[in-house]
Amino acid sequence: MKCIVGIGGMTNGGKTTLTNSLQKALPNCCVIHQDDFFKPQDQIPVGDDGFKQWDVLESLDMEAMLGTVKAWVKKPQKFARAHGVTLQPHDPGTHILLIEGFLLYSYKPLLDLYSRRYFLTVPYEECKRRRSKRNYTVPDPPGLFDGHVWPMYQKYKQEMERDGVEVVCLDGMKSREELFHQVLEDVQNTLLNSF
Numbered sequence: 001m002k003c004i005v006g007i008g009g010m011t012n013g014g015k016t017t018l019t020n021s022l023q024k025a026l027p028n029c030c031v032i033h034q035d036d037f038f039k040p041q042d043q044i045p046v047g048d049d050g051f052k053q054w055d056v057l058e059s060l061d062m063e064a065m066l067g068t069v070k071a072w073v074k075k076p077q078k079f080a081r082a083h084g085v086t087l088q089p090h091d092p093g094t095h096i097l098l099i100e101g102f103l104l105y106s107y108k109p110l111l112d113l114y115s116r117r118y119f120l121t122v123p124y125e126e127c128k129r130r131r132s133k134r135n136y137t138v139p140d141p142p143g144l145f146d147g148h149v150w151p152m153y154q155k156y157k158q159e160m161e162r163d164g165v166e167v168v169c170l171d172g173m174k175s176r177e178e179l180f181h182q183v184l185e186d187v188q189n190t191l192l193n194s195f
């Protein structure tokens, strides 16, 4: 049985942290990080807001990401082996894929593949605070958060709500442990219900 779970939500909501803990706890579990599909810096245009447009869907090679997801769907065992995921002999029939990223549910070709779509958020102030401490491969220029990151987050979130995308909202202000146990239990129930 194959199960695809989305760990989506805003930047610095805690998606990667949660995903890494879940992967360790779930059997035969592979992960795809949307951040691995950012286009090279020279292909990211500067927008009317004066900033390089990192926080739009076009900054990502989503066709390549879709191809990677399809490779997992076709041969999860082969995918696991190729990505160093040890398959568990006592749980041979279960295969889980966690897809993690900040613009998961804005890309239509993947939308119906998820068994569950989680969405992590924190309040604006906390998001800005966490972000200011981060060091991305391309560092944030001054003003990026208020000038580009936050407005784009709001735009995509509004589109998601307009399109009626069904998500399970997660409060990113909860502790790492609480979030981990909440989602682990929910994923395990989803698995049980789909047998």
Ligand SMILES: Nc1ncnc2c1ncn2[C@@H]1O[C@H](COP(=O)(O)OP(=O)(O)OP(=O)(O)O)[C@@H](O)[C@H]1O
Residues within 6 Å of the ligand: 010, 011, 012, 013, 014, 015, 016, 017, 018, 035, 102, 130, 134, 172, 173, 174, 175, 176, 177, 179
């Ligand atoms: N539940 C939590 N409570 C407090 N801090 C957290 C929690 N989860 C993650 N963090 C911290 O917040 C920051 C962002 O976490 P993380 O990298 O997991 O977020 P993300 O959603 O993957 O962000 P990005 O937009 O970079 O992909 C990190 O410093 C992390 O240690």
Ligand SMILES: NC(=O)c1ccc[n+]([C@@H]2O[C@H](CO)[C@@H](O)[C@H]2O)c1
Residues within 6 Å of the ligand: 011, 035, 038, 054, 055, 102, 136, 137, 138, 149
């Ligand atoms: N990983 C990258 O190449 C990169 C470069 C510039 C900005 N970002 C930021 O990553 C966040 C998503 O995790 C987005 O908010 C980007 O601004 C990533």
Ligand SMILES: [Mg+2]
Residues within 6 Å of the ligand: 015, 016, 017, 035
């Ligand atoms: Mg992340």
